[in-house]
Amino acid sequence: AQKITQTQPGMFVQEKEAVTLDCTYDTSDPSYGLFWYKQPSSGEMIFLIYQGSYDQQNATEGRYSLNFQKARKSANLVISASQLGDSAMYFCAMREDLIIQGAQKLVFGQGTRLTINP
Amino acid sequence: DVKVTQSSRYLVKRTGEKVFLECVQDMDHENMFWYRQDPGLGLRLIYFSYDVKMKEKGDIPEGYSVSREKKERFSLILESASTNQTSMYLCASRSGGINTIYFGEGSWLTVV
Numbered sequence: 001a002q003k004i005t006q007t008q009p010g011m012f013v014q015e016k017e018a019v020t021l022d023c024t025y026d027t028s029d030p031s032y033g034l035f036w037y038k039q040p041s042s043g044e045m046i047f048l049i050y051q052g053s054y055d056q057q058n059a060t061e062g063r064y065s066l067n068f069q070k071a072r073k074s075a076n077l078v079i080s081a082s083q084l085g086d087s088a089m090y091f092c093a094m095r096e097d098l099i100i101q102g103a104q105k106l107v108f109g110q111g112t113r114l115t116i117n118p
Numbered sequence: 119d120v121k122v123t124q125s126s127r128y129l130v131k132r133t134g135e136k137v138f139l140e141c142v143q144d145m146d147h148e149n150m151f152w153y154r155q156d157p158g159l160g161l162r163l164i165y166f167s168y169d170v171k172m173k174e175k176g177d178i179p180e181g182y183s184v185s186r187e188k189k190e191r192f193s194l195i196l197e198s199a200s201t202n203q204t205s206m207y208l209c210a211s212r213s214g215g216i217n218t219i220y221f222g223e224g225s226w227l228t229v230v
Contacts, residue, residue, distance in 0.1 A: 033217065035217075035219060043206075043224055044221070044223065045208070045219075047218050050217040050218070052217070091160060091161060093161075093219070095212075098168070098174075100168060102148050102168060102169075103148075103149070103169075104168065104212065105163070105166060105174070106149075106151055106166070106210065106219060107177070108153070108161035108163075110158065110159060110160035111161075
């Protein structure tokens, strides 16, 4: 069963506009975490932002914020004032804690290719 | 800085060959992961490990096995490579108390 779903295969946005990348997840575990990663054409995976399931406030990191709606099981990434350098693949991921202490499973979504137009 | 090193960036192997992909991390992380990345499918989890000699199947384990004899090293093994295993393979590691996943640079495997 798909645990992480990114429904937007591709998005095109004008420079300086805000953009929202969608991510929904499925888990019955009360303790989990959600990540967003950026993968430019160079292939490296760049950490953007993290949200824990018990965090009271939505995570923010500079121009990145995570719109965490727990009841809807969504964790959308918002990029404010987009820049040309934001063009990349974006992946949402979920950490699940297993019964064995310290053991974790990490699953990723299909990704969204974001293109910023000048 | 945490470093996750994958032994080979680019490999070309023949159908039926046994293939080893090595991953080493230098920060004593408990959890290590192997993914394959294919266009339109994202990163799919093959196997993961949370301790030495402990391993768990991910979502697509068929055709693969893994080995973790030492904490810092997690190997992915293709017992008999097939053309549908042509892909980019990513290794990752994480410590339970840190909210970051560290990735290797990826290994591009072509099976001909």
